Amino acid sequence: MKKEITYPIFLKLASLQEDTFWKYIYEDLSYGKCPYGIYIQNDYICSFIKGKEFSYHFDDKEEHLQEIHKLLKNKAGILSEKEKIQQKEDFFQKKNNEKKFINKKFLRENLIQNFVIEQGKKYNIGSEHKRNLISFLYNAFLFKVIQINDIQFHNGEIISINGIEFKPQQIIIQKRLFQNNYILNTIEEEKKINIYQLWCQYITELKHNLI
Numbered sequence: 001m002k003k004e005i006t007y008p009i010f011l012k013l014a015s016l017q018e019d020t021f022w023k024y025i026y027e028d029l030s031y032g033k034c035p036y037g038i039y040i041q042n043d044y045i046c047s048f049i050k051g052k053e054f055s056y057h058f059d060d061k062e063e064h065l066q067e068i069h070k071l072l073k074n075k076a077g078i079l080s081e082k083e084k085i086q087q088k089e090d091f092f093q094k095k096n097n098e099k100k101f102i103n104k105k106f107l108r109e110n111l112i113q114n115f116v117i118e119q120g121k122k123y124n125i126g127s128e129h130k131r132n133l134i135s136f137l138y139n140a141f142l143f144k145v146i147q148i149n150d151i152q153f154h155n156g157e158i159i160s161i162n163g164i165e166f167k168p169q170q171i172i173i174q175k176r177l178f179q180n181n182y183i184l185n186t187i188e189e190e191k192k193i194n195i196y197q198l199w200c201q202y203i204t205e206l207k208h209n210l211i
Contacts, residue, residue: 006032007040009060013069021080025072035078047076094153112137115158123166133171137161145175 005011007030014026025035034040037049045068046055054075058064072078079087113134120130140146150162163175 003031005030009058009064009068012060012062013065016065019080019082021082022069025078035072037076038072038078045071047071049076052076108141109138111158112141115161119166123171124169125166125171126169129171133164133173136173137164140175150175 010026010030014023014030017023017026028034029040029045032040037047037052039046039048043059044055044057047053052075054071056068056071058068073083116130116134116137119125120127125133137146146161146163151158152160152162163173165172165174
């Protein structure tokens with residue numbers, strides 16, 4: 001007896017997959033057969049895996065396809081063997097980048113400089129403000145205001161730092177080196193950070209806290 005297709009949306013998803021693992025997953029789901037920890041009820045696909053629970057309503061709309069795939073892969077943690085190997089490689093690469101960043105001062109400073117220069121080109125940030133930001137980042141790492149978990153790497157280079165945001169001709173610093181947040185703006189000179197002044201401010205506040 002031929003099986004009846006219950007959820008045709010999953011056949012659409014199967015046709016989009018290059019990995020045979022996912023093709024089989026979605027073909028099974030189209031017949032209502034779910035992988036471990038997943039179930040479908042009343043047009044909701046759900047996970048009861050501890051710490052990975054979710055519930056998502058779906059229909060045949062195209063916009064639901066990628067969302068379902070993201071939930072199964074990223075939330076439920078369902079991965080093919082290829083993806084598991086890639087995940088391990090990415091993990092060890094990340095740890096290797098972190099180890100190099102922490103242990104080698106010259107490399108750390110070089111990566112920070114490259115990051116600021118690249119973002120400066122992208123957002124048209126002036127040279128003086130780039131120098132100020134580099135100094136700020138050196139101090140932020142020194143005082144552990146910014147730590148390794150705040151950094152995102154790709155191919156051995158920094159691509160973003162949590163708490164540092166760039167906009168055209170503007171740098172927004174959301175991390176607090178001292179008491180205030182700061183905005184560096186290449187147009188409004190009065191908002192420019194002077195690192196020496198910040199250092200003096202830090203020393204003054206430190207003395208005040210010790211009294």
